[in-house]
Structures are given as C-alpha cells and as structure tokens.
Amino acid sequence: MNIKCGGDIVSTKICSKCKTENNENHNYCFACGYPLNDSIKEKEIIRLLGISFGLEVYNMLDKLVNVYESILYERPNYADVRYRCALAYEIKGDYQKAIYHLMEALKINPDYIQARSKLADIYVILGNYQEALIEYKNLLNTKIKYTFADVHNNIGVIYEKQGNIKQAKAYYQKAISLNPKFAKPYYNLGNIYYEKGDYEQAIAYYKKALSLKLEIPEVYNNLALAYYKLDNLIETENNFLNAIKLDPFFFDAYYNIILFYIQNNNFHNARKYLDILKQRYPKNFEIDYLEKNLDKKMKESIKNETIEEKGKKI
Numbered sequence: 298m299n300i301k302c303g304g305d306i307v308s309t310k311i312c313s314k315c316k317t318e319n320n321e322n323h324n325y326c327f328a329c330g331y332p333l334n335d336s337i338k339e340k341e342i343i344r345l346l347g348i349s350f351g352l353e354v355y356n357m358l359d360k361l362v363n364v365y366e367s368i369l370y371e372r373p374n375y376a377d378v379r380y381r382c383a384l385a386y387e388i389k390g391d392y393q394k395a396i397y398h399l400m401e402a403l404k405i406n407p408d409y410i411q412a413r414s415k416l417a418d419i420y421v422i423l424g425n426y427q428e429a430l431i432e433y434k435n436l437l438n439t440k441i442k443y444t445f446a447d448v449h450n451n452i453g454v455i456y457e458k459q460g461n462i463k464q465a466k467a468y469y470q471k472a473i474s475l476n477p478k479f480a481k482p483y484y485n486l487g488n489i490y491y492e493k494g495d496y497e498q499a500i501a502y503y504k505k506a507l508s509l510k511l512e513i514p515e516v517y518n519n520l521a522l523a524y525y526k527l528d529n530l531i532e533t534e535n536n537f538l539n540a541i542k543l544d545p546f547f548f549d550a551y552y553n554i555i556l557f558y559i560q561n562n563n564f565h566n567a568r569k570y571l572d573i574l575k576q577r578y579p580k581n582f583e584i585d586y587l588e589k590n591l592d593k594k595m596k597e598s599i600k601n602e603t604i605e606e607k608g609k610k611i
Contacts, residue, residue: 403416417432469482500523521533548574555574559594574587
C-alpha cells in the first residue's frame with residue numbers, strides 16, 4: 298500500500314493479523330509482532346514447528362495448542378498440524394475442538410487415515426457409535442494400501458456395544474483373517490464366547506490372545522472367570538493373581554479374588570487382599586459389601602464349627 302506524504306510516496310505494510318499499518322522496512326508488526334512478509338512467515342512456521350516438538354516432549358499442552366493455532370492461522374491447510382493440534386485437544390479433554398481439527402484435516406486430505414481413525418476413536422469415547430461406525434467404514438474405502446485389521450476389530454467392538462453380536466463376531470474373524478498375529482480380536486471373541494456360556498472356547502481365545510503378547514490384566518481376569526465357571530479353582534486363582542501382578546491397582550481382579558477366597562472359605566487370603574484394596578481405594582461402597590460378606594461368612598463358619606463340636610460330644 299502506498300501513501301503520499303508531503304510530496305513523497307511512503308510504502309506501508311498492513312498486518313494480516315491485526316490490520317495495523319507498518320513501515321515498509323518492518324519485518325514484524327510493531328503492534329502485535331506478527332511477520333509481515335512471506336519469507337519471514339515461512340521461517341517463523343519452521344521455528345514454531347521446532348518449538349512444538351519440544352513442547353510435545355515436555356507435555357506442555359496449553360503452549361503447544363497456542364503454537365499449533367499460530368501455525369494454522371497462517372497455513373490453515375496444513376493437515377498434519379491440524380492432526381497434531383487435534384491430539385493435543387484430545388489430551389486436554391476438549392473433544393469438540395479435536396473433532397473440528399480432524400474434520401478440517403480430512404477436508405484437506407480425505408485419505409488421511411490417522412486423522413479419520415482418531416476421529417472415529419473420539420466418537421467412540423463420546424458414545425457416538427453410529428458416527429464412529431461411519432468413519433471406520435470410510436477408512437476401509439480409502440486409497441491407501443493397508444490391511445485395516447485394527448479397523449475391522451474396532452467396527453466389531455461397536456457392533457458388540459450395540460448388541461449386534463453376529464456382526465461383531467464376523468468383523469473380529471475378518472480382522473484375524475487379515476492379520477492372524479493381531480491379538481485384540483482373539484480377546485474380543487473370547488468375551489463373546491464367555492457371554493454365550495461356551496467357556497472352553499472362551500479360554501482358547503483368551504490363551505491365544507496371551508500367546509500373542511496381549512499383556513493386559515483384563516485378559517487374565519476374564520480367563521480366571523472362565524476357569525471358575527468350569528470349577529478349575531487352581532487356574533482361577535492363578536489368573537486372578539496374574540492380573541493383579543500385571544496391574545497392582547486393577548480393582549476388578551482384587552474384587553473377584555476376594556469373592557473367590559470368601560466363597561472357598563479362605564478367609565486369611567480374603568482379608569489380606571481386602572486390606573490391600575481398602576488402602577488403594579479408601580472410599581468405595583463395593584469394598585463395604587465385600588467386608589460385610591466376609592464377616593458374615595466367617596461368623597457362619599464359626600457357628601458351623603461350634604455345632605460340629607457339640608455334635609461330637611453328644
């Protein structure tokens with residue numbers, strides 16, 4: 298922009314951010330500090346990207362988001378920054394802004410599989426299963442060459458949540474056919490067979506998941522439950538303990554093994570694990586139920602022992 302002043306023409310630069318007029322020899326806006334020419338802007342974007350890597354390492358989310366938004370102000374079609382900005386918002390718990398940036402990234406690149414997969418994952422977190430299902434199925438139609446075994450598994454999870462067990466099972470089996478070394482669909486099939494009452498088949502799938510290194514406490518916990526249904530008490534106890542060993546704060550495994558010990562009159566171990574659970578979860582009404590159950594069973598046991606002793610003396 299040229300301004301005539303006292304017979305001389307003075308060139309000025311208008312800041313695209315705050316609209317302030319600046320002298321032509323300024324590289325940055327004197328009002329807001331924003332770069333005024335493209336080469337400076339490009340260097341600034343590179344500098345901000347470098348800063349963003351450091352902020353990611355130190356998990357400084359608020360500053361990280363501000364850096365990404367600054368880059369996107371100048372380069373709104375930067376799909377990768379949109380994706381990374383969405384990840385930061387997701388960690389902050391701001392799912393709506395995460396969804397916005399993921400959708401913008403997908404407008405730029407409809408075959409951006411990480412962005413579409415993350416969008417579907419967030420819909421699942423929010424309980425928007427139908428939207429998640431649409432995005433997962435869109436993934437299967439992308440041009441990128443990829444087996445998508447994980448996507449088939451995720452679609453199976455959604456169908457299972459919706460109560461469509463037949464479809465869930467079909468997608469889990471498809472995931473296995475695409476990648477036989479993918480552990481999660483074996484675990485999910487184990488859960489389906491457990492709910493059907495086919496405990497031997499459930500055990501087979503849980504053990505297959507474990508053989509493929511799906512080392513999560515839920516597998517051991519559910520395996521223990523399946524063994525309990527078959528009255529295999531040794532394997533029941535061992536697998537509850539494996540779950541606790543893997544995650545010393547896994548509430549479900551503690552709860553189940555305490556009930557297991559109570560039902561089998563092993564009051565010493567029931568008390569031992571109940572005390573541990575009370576220390577780790579001091580305010581939990583389910584623990585009160587366990588304690589009352591234990592006290593009741595112990596009193597019944599003492600009463601039965603007294604009756605037996607009296608019977609011997611008659």
